[in-house]
Amino acid sequence: MVLEGQIRKDGKFWLVEIPGLDYLTQGRNHKEALKMAKDIVETGVDKKGFVVQVTLVDRNQFILTSNDSKMLVAHMLKRLRQKNGLSVREVSKRMGSSSPNAFGSYEQGKVAPTLEKLEELMHAIDPTHSVILKITHVGRTFPRCPA
Numbered sequence: 001m002v003l004e005g006q007i008r009k010d011g012k013f014w015l016v017e018i019p020g021l022d023y024l025t026q027g028r029n030h031k032e033a034l035k036m037a038k039d040i041v042e043t044g045v046d047k048k049g050f051v052v053q054v055t056l057v058d059r060n061q062f063i064l065t066s067n068d069s070k071m072l073v074a075h076m077l078k079r080l081r082q083k084n085g086l087s088v089r090e091v092s093k094r095m096g097s098s099s100p101n102a103f104g105s106y107e108q109g110k111v112a113p114t115l116e117k118l119e120e121l122m123h124a125i126d127p128t129h130s131v132i133l134k135i136t137h138v139g140r141t142f143p144r145c146p147a
Helices: 029-044 071-085 090-093 101-107 115-125
Strands: 004-012 013-018 023-025 052-058 061-066 133-135 140-143
Touching: 004 029, 013 029, 023 029, 029 052, 029 061, 029 071, 061 071, 071 101, 071 115, 090 101, 090 115, 101 115
Parallel strands: none
Antiparallel strands: 004 013, 004 061, 013 023, 052 061, 133 140
């Protein structure tokens, strides 16, 4: 899984934004700001051995990958749920289940969702969200053509 991020100078600081995780952090310089992006995600996931790699695409854009896509997806679901002020139980109900385990197992990284399930999970949290697929190569992005 690849998440996109932006980096820009704002006054004397460099701001880093990772929209897919609803993160915003900063650094005193470009290099420190990218290091902070790595740190905020690894700290947020808080799992031993979880490592994030930040790769510049250009001066103002980067991609973020990890050694554990399942945990990165789980963290994304948790952050999106929190951003929308929902409990695990509320999201499970939106999915048509009375058990919070219906959503919780994905948010905890116990189960990796299929693309269809990821779409369903994100839609249960926020009906305006959709999964957008792109084939990404460092330095170039190729939108996926509809079938």
